[in-house]
Amino acid sequence: MGLGDRGKRRVKLNGSPSVDDLFKPTEEAAEAAQSEPTEKKIGRPKGGPVKPKTFTLPLELNQRLRRFAFEHECKEVDVVRAALEAYLATHEEK
Structure with a gap:
């Protein structure tokens, strides 16, 4: 600018x-x-072990994911990780 x-x-x-x-x-x-302090970033901690995964999504869900990530200026994988964490937190047996 x-x-x-x-x-x-x-x-x-x-x-x-x-x-x-x-x-x-x-x-x-x-x-x-x-x-101002930066917000807590979503995603895996740096240096932690990872396992690559490949998924297929319905076209409409993929478009919604891409739009959401673009509008919130984040990566699609960060949205998927946060959504999976939230889902598992509510559905796992304690």
Whole structure:
């Protein structure tokens, strides 16, 4: 994302700009987003053992999965893992 006219008005430099001046955030939202803690990520812990699986899905279910993952900016496999965890948590005998 470039500075655009709004950002150009906010950047005030005396003389030749340094690299840090050129890449400094120009909006408060950008600074706030950097300081907020990130959400817990869904998926397997890094370094844990894995077993590859292959599944076939009905076309409509596959389209719903792809749309959901796109809209929530995550990977399809993360959605499947979370859904499987939730399903097993409610259906496993304790």
